[in-house]
Amino acid sequence: MFELNGIRDARGRIAPHILSTPLVRSPTLSEICRVPVGLKLEHYQTTGSFKLRGATNAILKLTEAERARGVIAASTGNHGRALSHAAKAVGSRATICMSRLVPENKVSEIRRLGADVRIIGESHDEAQQEVDRLVAETGLVMLPPFDHPDVVAGQGTIGLEIVEAMPDVATVLVPLSGGGLVAGVAAAVKGLRPRAKIVGITMERGAAMKASLDAGRPVQVKEFPSLADSLGGGIGLDNKVTFDMCRVLLDEIVLLSESEIAAGIRHAYENEREILEGAGAVGIAALLSGKCAGLRGPVALVLSGRNIDMELHRRVINKVSNPLGEEV
Numbered sequence: 638m639f640e641l642n643g644i645r646d647a648r649g650r651i652a653p654h655i656l657s658t659p660l661v662r663s664p665t666l667s668e669i670c671r672v673p674v675g676l677k678l679e680h681y682q683t684t685g686s687f688k689l690r691g692a693t694n695a696i697l698k699l700t701e702a703e704r705a706r707g708v709i710a711a712s713t714g715n716h717g718r719a720l721s722h723a724a725k726a727v728g729s730r731a732t733i734c735m736s737r738l739v740p741e742n743k744v745s746e747i748r749r750l751g752a753d754v755r756i757i758g759e760s761h762d763e764a765q766q767e768v769d770r771l772v773a774e775t776g777l778v779m780l781p782p783f784d785h786p787d788v789v790a791g792q793g794t795i796g797l798e799i800v801e802a803m804p805d806v807a808t809v810l811v812p813l814s815g816g817g818l819v820a821g822v823a824a825a826v827k828g829l830r831p832r833a834k835i836v837g838i839t840m841e842r843g844a845a846m847k848a849s850l851d852a853g854r855p856v857q858v859k860e861f862p863s864l865a866d867s868l869g870g871g872i873g874l875d876n877k878v879t880f881d882m883c884r885v886l887l888d889e890i891v892l893l894s895e896s897e898i899a900a901g902i903r904h905a906y907e908n909e910r911e912i913l914e915g916a917g918a919v920g921i922a923a924l925l926s927g928k929c930a931g932l933r934g935p936v937a938l939v940l941s942g943r944n945i946d947m948e949l950h951r952r953v954i955n956k957v958s959n960p961l962g963e964e965v
């Protein structure tokens with residue numbers, strides 16, 4: 638299985654470049670769930686999401702010659718921002734391919750960081766095809782958003798910090814899309830606390846890892862607009878790392894509707910005083926939905942990102958019935 642030592646090495650490597658984020662107790666969620674609930678405030682991470690950990694670890698492991706060639710990735714937004722930031726920090730240059738589903742606030746931040754931005758197609762998978770084409774044509778080095786051992790190890794550093802802050806942690810709730818975050822966190826937490834349970838949380842429509850685990854192999858799913866836009870996209874039909882790790886390490890997957898995700902964003906704002914994007918709020922949403930009844934405590938939730946368009950956030954807080962507009 639995935640090496641705890643690789644995650645420990647990643648931690649030392651990325652420490653100068655990332656924040657160790659706090660884990661704080663949530664009185665309201667602890668009361669609702671009747672077990673201690675701690676929030677891992679990873680949305681405070683530089684660039685607004687945990688993705689900086691994996692991107693930084695991966696870029697620091699490249700040779701000088703590879704960095705000089707430049708790096709490239711497809712992204713639903715946050716990996717692109719993280720990779721652009723990490724590339725700039727080491728004097729490399731990033732090219733980021735994104736579909737038209739990626740919100741404009743995320744695209745403009747990536748441009749601001751000096752990356753070469755390409756908007757292509759209607760899904761993450763189409764953006765990935767453009768990456769494959771450019772890699773073949775130009776020799777740029779691909780650092781993907783989840784399916785790479787150095788990216789997974791970087792995300793796993795969150796698991797080390799959770800166990801340090803909450804040594805008796807029994808259950809960890811983790812947002813799930815391609816599975817880099819949950820695979821890394823699960824490897825770290827179970828490496829240190831083998832009896833702990835790991836629950837992956839994602840949206841009902843377009844849940845690629847859930848469909849793939851059910852099928853016993855990576856499968857393609859249709860992508861839909863969601864409040865949890867960072868959870869969109871497939872896991873890759875040629876998935877090498879995260880599918881097998883999720884198969885072994887994930888204890889359960891919880892699926893959420895759009896209105897449940899909206900309730901998570903609202904609770905975060907009104908009760909925890911935190912601004913979260915949809916993907917960052919799914920752990921809270923899962924607890925509020927009652928779909929996690931019977932969890933063993935203490936529970937830790939990863940709040941994974943905060944890069945929501947603020948106009949959309951206002952619509953969610955004000956309970957506009959269809960905050961994403963016509964297509965949802």
Ligand SMILES: *Cc1c(COP(=O)(O)O)cnc(C)c1O
Pocket residue numbers: 686687688715716782783812813814815816817818819867868914916917941942943
């Ligand atoms: C990327 C992302 C996720 C999902 O991470 P995976 O490694 O793809 O499972 C969750 N939340 C946020 C905010 C993200 O940017």
